[in-house]
Amino acid sequence: MTPSEQSPDQTAPQVSVLIPAHNEADYIAACLASLFACTLPDGLQGEVIVLANGCTDATAYIAAAQKPRPPWQLKVLDLPEGNKLKALTAGDAVARGNVLIYLDADVTVEPALIGQITETLFNAPPRYASGTPQLTPAQSALTRAYGRFWMRLPFVQNGTPGFGLFAMNRAGRARWQHWPDIIADDTFARLSFAPNERIKLPSHYHWPMVEGFRNLTRVRRRQNAGVAELSETYPALMANDDKQKLPLRHLLRLLCSDPVGFAAYALVSAAVKSPLFRSQQRWTRGR
Helix, strand or coil: CCCCEECCCCCCCEEEEEEEEEECCCCCHHHHHHHHCCCCCHCCCCEEEEEEEEECEEEEHHHHHHHCCCCCCEEEECCCCHHHHHHHHHEEEEECCEEEECCCCEEEEECHHHHHHHHHHHHCCEEEEEEEEEECCCCCCHHHHHHHCCCCHHHHCCCCCCEEEEEEEHHHHCCCCCCCCCCHHHHHHHCCCCCCEEEEEEEEEEEECCCCCHHHHHHHHHHHHHHHHHHHHHHHHHCCCCCCCCCCHHHHHHHHHHHHHHHHHHHHHHHCCCHCCCCCCCCCCCC
């Protein structure tokens, strides 16, 4: 396992972006291009570390072929095992920044977001941050309706959910050692911080939702299983969960304003309880 350095500027970075990538050849170039378009405050330097784990496609090759520009450096770790949690631990071992940003390989960021995260977390006490998510346009009509309704839920609107992108400083990352072998790594990270330690920033990132009824159901089931596993394995973290049950009056307002979206969301929610959509996979993307 040898990191491939892709920048002549070897100045030690203060910001590290870690991207776990398993067979993401169709997405990794756009993800990296959006990062390299970001500026950092006060002349700080940044590094992007692509954690290509167990890839059978050209993910690592495509990533290594991208050309960063200052203030960015690029490393690609080509890891033989397809395991996101082990890839994150390997990435943490080589990351040099004080600010650690964890980004899905199919996500793109707007130019101001990384700078906003850096300003918020740099030289701060333990803190967690994310941007404001936006869904990328879906091909499936059901996914579009489901996603439209889901994005209006209070947890997404008012919380700092961190799906697709979350960040913390070194002081926050010191709260645990290796990433635990659990389903909901993003929820584990978020709940390792109290609500008043989590910060949602105004700049956007763009996140794709899985396509179609079956994939939505499988992913939703996996999310529920991840939360249940986390509650059983790390019960103390659940005290940091500020996700509240949706009040009936709020639900009725959403129903009246978007009955099609409500129907899509209700259909998937009901299907999650059916044994027809069970999967043995601990990680489900559904593309």
